Amino acid sequence: MLLKKIKNDPQTIFWVTKCKYCGSLFIKFQNATKYCSPKCRGNSDLEHTEKRVRKHRKNHSKTDDYWGLGSGYLHGTPKNNFEEEHKAILRERRRLKLPAK
Numbered sequence: 001m002l003l004k005k006i007k008n009d010p011q012t013i014f015w016v017t018k019c020k021y022c023g024s025l026f027i028k029f030q031n032a033t034k035y036c037s038p039k040c041r042g043n044s045d046l047e048h049t050e051k052r053v054r055k056h057r058k059n060h061s062k063t064d065d066y067w068g069l070g071s072g073y074l075h076g077t078p079k080n081n082f083e084e085e086h087k088a089i090l091r092e093r094r095r096l097k098l099p100a101k
C-alpha cells in the first residue's frame, strides 16, 4: 500500500507491507524490501538454504548404482602398501563370508 508521495522528494515514498517471514506489518522505503528486520531476512535465508541443501542431498545421495554391486568397505583407490591391500581384501572376503582361496 503506497501511503504518501510528495512531488520531487523520493524519500517520502513508503509502503506498509507484511513481512514475508514473520508476517508482521512494517514500513518499507524500497520496493524490493521483503522482511521487517535483518533477523527475519537471516532466518529466511537459513530456511531457504536448508531447503536447497536437502533437495541437493536427495538428488545426489549415494544410491545402489553409485557403489556398484552391493556395498563394501573396499574403496575406489587401492592402498599403496600391497600387504595392507591384501589384508583389506581378505577382511572383505571374511565379511562377505566368501570361501577363502
Ligand SMILES: [Zn+2]
Pocket (backbone or CB within 6 Å): 019, 020, 021, 022, 023, 024, 035, 036, 037, 040
Ligand atoms: Zn519479520
